[in-house]
Amino acid sequence: MRMKELLKQLEQLLNEKDLDLLKIQELKTEILKNHIKGLKIENYIGDYPTFMEPVILGDSVKIGDDVLIGPKVYIGTDSVIEDYAEISNSIIFDNVKIGKNFKLDSCIIINNSKLNFDNFSSKNCILKGIAESEEELEIIRER
Amino acid sequence: MSEKRKKDIQRIKELESINLATDDIRDLVVQTKMKVAKDNEQLARQNNEELKEHNIKSVDIVGAIGAGKTALIEKIVEILSEKYRILVICGDITTRVDADRIQAHNAESIQINTGRECALNAYHIHKIIENKDLDDYDLLFIENVGNLICPSEFTLGTDTRITVVSTTEGEWVIEKHPMLFKMSQVAVINKIDLAERLGTNVQKMLKDAKEINPNIKVITTSAKTGKNIDKLIDILEL
Ligand SMILES: Nc1nc2c(ncn2[C@@H]2O[C@H](COP(=O)(O)OP(=O)(O)OP(=O)(O)O)[C@@H](O)[C@H]2O)c(=O)[nH]1
Ligand SMILES: [Mg+2]
Numbered sequence: 001m002r003m004k005e006l007l008k009q010l011e012q013l014l015n016e017k018d019l020d021l022l023k024i025q026e027l028k029t030e031i032l033k034n035h036i037k038g039l040k041i042e043n044y045i046g047d048y049p050t051f052m053e054p055v056i057l058g059d060s061v062k063i064g065d066d067v068l069i070g071p072k073v074y075i076g077t078d079s080v081i082e083d084y085a086e087i088s089n090s091i092i093f094d095n096v097k098i099g100k101n102f103k104l105d106s107c108i109i110i111n112n113s114k115l116n117f118d119n120f121s122s123k124n125c126i127l128k129g130i131a132e133s134e135e136e137l138e139i140i141r142e143r
Numbered sequence: 144m145s146e147k148r149k150k151d152i153q154r155i156k157e158l159e160s161i162n163l164a165t166d167d168i169r170d171l172v173v174q175t176k177m178k179v180a181k182d183n184e185q186l187a188r189q190n191n192e193e194l195k196e197h198n199i200k201s202v203d204i205v206g207a208i209g210a211g212k213t214a215l216i217e218k219i220v221e222i223l224s225e226k227y228r229i230l231v232i233c234g235d236i237t238t239r240v241d242a243d244r245i246q247a248h249n250a251e252s253i254q255i256n257t258g259r260e261c262a263l264n265a266y267h268i269h270k271i272i273e274n275k276d277l278d279d280y281d282l283l284f285i286e287n288v289g290n291l292i293c294p295s296e297f298t299l300g301t302d303t304r305i306t307v308v309s310t311t312e313g314e315w316v317i318e319k320h321p322m323l324f325k326m327s328q329v330a331v332i333n334k335i336d337l338a339e340r341l342g343t344n345v346q347k348m349l350k351d352a353k354e355i356n357p358n359i360k361v362i363t364t365s366a367k368t369g370k371n372i373d374k375l376i377d378i379l380e381l
Contacts, residue, residue, distance in 0.1 A: 039239050039254055048237065048258030052270055071253075071274045088270060 003035040003056075007074070011093060014110050014126070019140065024126070028108060032072040032089055058094065076111065082118075183297050186265035190272060190300025197277035200227075201285070202379060203299050205323055206307030207316070208289030211333040213241045214366035215307065215375070216284050217248055222372065223381060224249040227282040232271055234263040234288045241286060251280075262293035265300055282381065295322035303379060309334035314344040317351040324355045329362070329378055336365040 010027045013020060040056045046063030052070035058077035063069070068086045075081065076094035084101040092098075093111035103121040110128040117133050124141060131137040194201050204212045213233070220229055229250040233241040234257055242254035255267055268285065285301060287294045291308070298304070306327040308316045311334055317324060324330055330352040338345050345363060352361045360378050364371040 039256070041256075048256075050258045050260060050267075051254075051256040052267060053239070053242075053254045066259075070255075071271060089274070 003031065003074075006031050006035060007076075007091070007093075010091070010108075011111065014108065014128075019126070021140070024108070028091060028106075031074070031091065036072055036074055052088075064100070183265045186269050187298040187300035190265055190268050191302070193272060193277070194283060194300070194302075197280075199277060199280055199283050200381065201283040201301035202303045202305060203285035203287060203301040204305045204307060205287040205291075205294040205327070206289065206305075206331075207291045207309070207312055210289070210307045210309040210312065211364075211366045212286045212289065212307050213244055215331065215333060215364065215372070216286060217244060218366050218369060218372045219376060219381075220245060220248045220250045220284070222376060223282065227381070228280045229282045229284065230275070230280045231284045231286065232263075232268065233286045234267070236261075236288060250284075257288055260293075261288055261290050262297055263287050263299060264297040268299050291316070291320040291323060295326060298326070303328045305329040305331055305379075307331045307333055308348070310338040310341055310343040310345065310348075314347045317348050317355065321355045324352055324359060327356070327359060329360050329375075330356075331375065332361070332363045333366055335363040335370060336368050338363075 006027065010024065010031065013024050013027065036054045036056050039051060039053045041051055043059045044057050044061045044063050047065055049063045049067035049069060054072055055070040056074045058075060058079070060078050061075050062080040064081060064083035064085065066084050067081055070088060072089045073087050075092045076096070078095045079092055080097040081087070082098060082100040082102070085098065086103045089106045090104050090108065092109045095111055096109045096113045098109070098115045099120070100118040102115070105123045107122060107125045107127060110126065113128050114130045115127065115137060116131065120134055122139070126140040127137060128140070129136070129138040191201070204216065206212050216231060220231065223229065231245045231250050231252040232255060233245065233252055234255050235241055236258065237256050239254045242252040245252040253271055255263060257263065263285065283301070285299055304327040306323040310332065317330070332345060332348050335345065349361050352359055362371055362375055362378060364375055366372070
């Protein structure tokens with residue numbers, strides 16, 4: 001599937017030492033605009049959050065209460081989205097965890113990131129790392 | 144609904160949200176929830192301005208579960224899809240069934256699954272239109288979650304709101320649920336093809352709607368036979 005391929009490419013770009021932000025942004029936009037379609041939300045674990053399509057979820061994504069997801073969101077396998085999150089125009093890779101009350105628009109979270117704190121809000125960002133507080137988090141701002 | 148009852152409901156909702164939240168973000172959650180209610184009206188106005196700026200006509204359809212909201216939109220879209228580029232937003236608790244039905248009639252459809260929320264709100268619509276190129280459309284339909292109560296708390300910012308009931312719900316349905324009729328411009332009594340067989344007193348329904356809101360335009364339709372769909376389109380000035 002083309003979407004999977006492009007996500008792989010994006011993941012590779014994100015794992016390079018010097019990030020090519022322009023290329024990353026282009027690819028993100030391309031994926032969200034042309035490859036995330038419809039609602040694929042069959043296998044999440046959670047209590048009826050709100051989805052605005054297009055939204056695609058990998059297997060076993062855990063979603064808390066009062067969460068608003070979409071439009072244009074991809075969330076990878078085994079990721080955990082805690083209560084009161086609001087996520088749009090974003091790509092969250094596999095095995096990510098975010099805390100309560102995260103508001104993200106146009107963001108990417110790199111795989112295996114664990115953001116173990118609550119109340120965070122950002123636009124146009126790339127997030128990465130294992131962080132117990134906002135200060136510990138690696139935030140890369142896109143233009 | 145009386146002011147007191149409204150306040151009670153609001154209070155219950157606040158208490159519920161307090162219980163859900165853990166200590167550290169309890170205040171934040173309560174504050175956010177109150178803000179959302181207040182902001183809805185403002186956001187709805189903003190939605191309407193934005194749609195108008197792009198010359199998009201907009202209609203939202205509320206009504207009981209199974210009254211025929213989707214069936215009516217299907218019929219209307221069938222007739223209007225040559226003339227307008229149409230976007231339909233479908234609200235449901237879960238599933239993409241309604242959006243799929245609409246899509247079969249040459250209109251683009253977007254599904255919103257509201258989950259635990261029993262109505263769409265202006266913020267949902269704001270998020271959708273903010274992410275769409277509005278120059279691509281001339282006409283927006285929004286089908287709300289099937290419910291005759293919740294949607295009265297939230298306007299969405301459309302030009303016209305239609306409340307749909309059907310003859311299968313019995314002739315008391317309008318009298319018992321005045322709120323939505325008070326805030327709608329058009330009332331549709333659908334499934335008129337079944338009225339005779341069911342013995343529903345349609346005259347009473349027509350009279351009730353007018354009594355609740357003297358300015359409301361009332362029409363009987365059948366989304367099955369197509370009866371009066373053309374008249375409904377006329378009323379909507381489409
Ligand atoms: N006889 C008859 N059946 C109708 C009419 N309009 C809708 N139906 C049927 O009623 C059922 C419900 O119609 P829908 O269009 O799904 O109703 P809805 O209001 O969109 O329902 P929800 O979205 O679930 O709240 C379907 O089986 C329709 O075929 C009508 O005018 N006459
Ligand atoms: Mg429907």
